[in-house]
Amino acid sequence: MNAVGRQRSGTSAVHHQRQYSDNFLEASSNGRWLQSAGLQHFQSSNNSVPSPQDFGYYGGEGQGTRMYRNVQRTFTGGSDLFAEPLTPPANSRPLGNWKNREEQVSPNEFSPGLLDLHSLDTELLPEMAVPGHTSSVYHAGRRGSFDYSEPYLVSSKQTGGVRGMPDNNLLKSFAPDKEKTSNVAKIKVVVRKRPLNKKELAKNEEDIIETHFNSLTVHETKLKVDLTEYVEKHEFVFDAVLNEEVSNDEVYRETVEPIVPIIFQRTKATCFAYGQTGSGKTYTMKPLPLKASRDILRLMHHTYRNQGFQLFFSFFEIYGGKLFDLLNDRKKLCMREDGKQQVCIVGLQEYRVSEVETITELIEKGSAARSTGTTGANEESSRSHAILQLAIKRSGDGSGSKPARVVGKLSFIDLAGSERGADTTDNDRQTRMEGAEINKSLLALKECIRALDNDQGHIPFRGSKLTEVLRDSFVGDSRTVMISCISPSSGSCEHTLNTLRYADRVKSLSKGNNSKKDILSSTLNLKESMTLPLASVLPPASTFEDDIADSWPEQADGEEYDASEKFYEQEKSSWKHGKLEGYSLSNMEDTRRRDNGQTNWKVPPKSDPKHSHSDDGLNALLKVITTGKLV
Numbered sequence: 001m002n003a004v005g006r007q008r009s010g011t012s013a014v015h016h017q018r019q020y021s022d023n024f025l026e027a028s029s030n031g032r033w034l035q036s037a038g039l040q041h042f043q044s045s046n047n048s049v050p051s052p053q054d055f056g057y058y059g060g061e062g063q064g065t066r067m068y069r070n071v072q073r074t075f076t077g078g079s080d081l082f083a084e085p086l087t088p089p090a091n092s093r094p095l096g097n098w099k100n101r102e103e104q105v106s107p108n109e110f111s112p113g114l115l116d117l118h119s120l121d122t123e124l125l126p127e128m129a130v131p132g133h134t135s136s137v138y139h140a141g142r143r144g145s146f147d148y149s150e151p152y153l154v155s156s157k158q159t160g161g162v163r164g165m166p167d168n169n170l171l172k173s174f175a176p177d178k179e180k181t182s183n184v185a186k187i188k189v190v191v192r193k194r195p196l197n198k199k200e201l202a203k204n205e206e207d208i209i210e211t212h213f214n215s216l217t218v219h220e221t222k223l224k225v226d227l228t229e230y231v232e233k234h235e236f237v238f239d240a241v242l243n244e245e246v247s248n249d250e251v252y253r254e255t256v257e258p259i260v261p262i263i264f265q266r267t268k269a270t271c272f273a274y275g276q277t278g279s280g281k282t283y284t285m286k287p288l289p290l291k292a293s294r295d296i297l298r299l300m301h302h303t304y305r306n307q308g309f310q311l312f313f314s315f316f317e318i319y320g321g322k323l324f325d326l327l328n329d330r331k332k333l334c335m336r337e338d339g340k341q342q343v344c345i346v347g348l349q350e351y352r353v354s355e356v357e358t359i360t361e362l363i364e365k366g367s368a369a370r371s372t373g374t375t376g377a378n379e380e381s382s383r384s385h386a387i388l389q390l391a392i393k394r395s396g397d398g399s400g401s402k403p404a405r406v407v408g409k410l411s412f413i414d415l416a417g418s419e420r421g422a423d424t425t426d427n428d429r430q431t432r433m434e435g436a437e438i439n440k441s442l443l444a445l446k447e448c449i450r451a452l453d454n455d456q457g458h459i460p461f462r463g464s465k466l467t468e469v470l471r472d473s474f475v476g477d478s479r480t481v482m483i484s485c486i487s488p489s490s491g492s493c494e495h496t497l498n499t500l501r502y503a504d505r506v507k508s509l510s511k512g513n514n515s516k517k518d519i520l521s522s523t524l525n526l527k528e529s530m531t532l533p534l535a536s537v538l539p540p541a542s543t544f545e546d547d548i549a550d551s552w553p554e555q556a557d558g559e560e561y562d563a564s565e566k567f568y569e570q571e572k573s574s575w576k577h578g579k580l581e582g583y584s585l586s587n588m589e590d591t592r593r594r595d596n597g598q599t600n601w602k603v604p605p606k607s608d609p610k611h612s613h614s615d616d617g618l619n620a621l622l623k624v625i626t627t628g629k630l631v
C-alpha cells in the first residue's frame, strides 16, 4: 500500500514546508485554492468570472435565510482559524499525556448548451476500440517523490493547441486496457487528517490522531468510575491514510488520478468526501476536479487525439432534498428516470469545455453559489451536497457526425458536513432540519454502497435524493473513492470515531481480493448492519424526534415525497426498538488491525455473550463455512 507522504520520514520537513506554501502563499483566497490545487498559473486575471453580486443571494425556493457563498469566500474561507504553520508533524507532538496515563487498547471546460435530456446520453456507449494508445507504466516512479511543482503545468510551453497542456515529453501515458481498468479498486477508502486549527490550539486541544502507513490510531481519553483518566486506543486500517503534511496534489494522486484513465473505458466513477463539519471536505474536494479535468484534457488531446471525445462540465447541489443548478442562477432542477431507469436531471446546464481556464472559472462560479450556513465547528459550513460532474462523451461513430453520448463520467461530491444531533442543540430549527436531511442521505449512501458491494439484487437508491441522483454512477462498471476527512483534536474525538467507523464499514464492504475472509467479514458486517442500521449517523433521540416532526417545508406538501420518507420511517422504527444497542461494539468495526507493524487482514470479531449479534455473526460465519454461501 502506498505510504508516500503519510509517514514522518527524513523528508517530512520538506513536506511540511511545501504543504503550507501550497496552501497559504497568497493572501488572495482565489489564488489560494488554485495554489492548493497546484494550478496557481491558472488564476483568473480577467473579469470573466461574474461579480459577487451576480450570485450574492438567491431568494425563493424555500431557502429561508440561508446564505450563499460569494466569490470572496472560497474554500479556504475561514482560514483565519489557522496559524501558519499550524502544527508540528504529529509524531513530533508530545504524546506524553497518553503515555503517562494508563492505557487500554480496545481491539479493536466555452460553448454552453442545455443538456439534451432526451438524447441517450445517460447510456454508456458500446465498447469501441481505441487505437494508438501508448501503453506504458502509468504510475512509474510516482511513489518515490512528490512532484509538487508539477513542471508540466508550470511550464509556459504550449503544446498540442490546448492551453495549459503539458509538454509532450512530460506527458504521462495511460494504458487504457481492460486489465488496467480492472486493477483499480472498486471501492477505495482514504482518510485525510487536517492540522489543528487556531481555535483548537487556543483551547489547548491535543492532537489525538497518530498516523502510520495505511493505518491510524485514535487516542481517546476516558474516565474511570473513580474519575481517573485512561486512554483507549482505536486502531483503523484503510487503503491510505494522509496526514496533515500531505498536500492536495498528493491527495489527488492517491485518490482520483488512478481512475481518470478508466473513465475513457466506459466507467463511471465517484469521488466523495465525508466527515464532520469543518473537517476539511471542501478544502480537500475543491482542487480535485480541476486536476482531473487537466488530466482528462491531456488524454483527450494526446492519447485519444482526433477520436471525437468531448468533455462536459456540470455543477449542481442538493439542498433540503431539492436540486439546484449552481451554474445557472441556482435554477431548481428536477430529477426524472427514463424507461431504462436512467437518471435525467431536467434543466441542468452542461458546458462543453476544452480549456482548464474555463473549468477554473466554472468551479469558482459554482462554488460561489453554494448554500452555506454556520455550524458550531465551521462558520461557513456547506449545508448542501455539491455534485460536480465531468462527463466524457463521444459521437456514436467517433467522427462527430452523430450526437455525442456519454462514455464515462467522473462525479465529485462534496458532502455536507455530518453532525451529531447533540451538536445541533444550540442551532436553529433550519440548521437542525438540515442536519437530519444530511444524516439521512449519508445513511442512504452507505446503504447503497453496502448493497452494491454485496451484489444485492435491490439497491436502495430511493433512500435519498443524493443516492437517486448518483444511481447511474453506481451501477455497471463503477468505481468509488471515499475520502474521510477528520479533525485531529481531542474535542472532536467522538465525531472522528464516527467518521472512521463509517469509513471502515464502507471499506469492509469491498471484497477487493475476494478472499474468503473478506466474504466472511462482509457477512458479519451485513449482519451487524441489519441490527444496527443507524449506528454511525443517527442523531440522538431528542433531536431525531424533533427532526422527524419538523420535516422539510418543501417536502411537507408532498410535492416531492418519495420512498426516502418511508425508508426514514423504517430506520426510525428500528432505532426506536432499541436495535442500536451495542453500537459501541468497536471490535466489530475495527475489523483489521496492525500487529508489530504488520497489517493483519480482517479477523472475525470476538464473541461477546452480552451482544446477541455476536452469536448471530458466528452463526452466519459457520453457515458460510459449511455451505460456502452467504446467508
Ligand SMILES: Nc1ncnc2c1ncn2[C@@H]1O[C@H](COP(=O)(O)OP(=O)(O)OP(=O)(O)O)[C@@H](O)[C@H]1O
Pocket: 023, 075, 076, 077, 078, 079, 080, 081, 082, 193, 194, 195, 197, 244, 275, 276, 277, 278, 279, 280, 281, 282, 283, 284, 375, 378, 380, 381, 382, 383, 415, 416, 417, 418, 485
Ligand atoms: N488539510 C488542511 N490544511 C489546512 N487547512 C485546512 C485543511 N483542511 C481544512 N482546512 C481549513 O479548515 C477550515 C474548514 O475546512 P472546510 O470548509 O473544507 O471543512 P468542511 O468539512 O467542508 O466543513 P463543512 O462540512 O461545514 O462545509 C477551512 O478554513 C479550511 O481552509
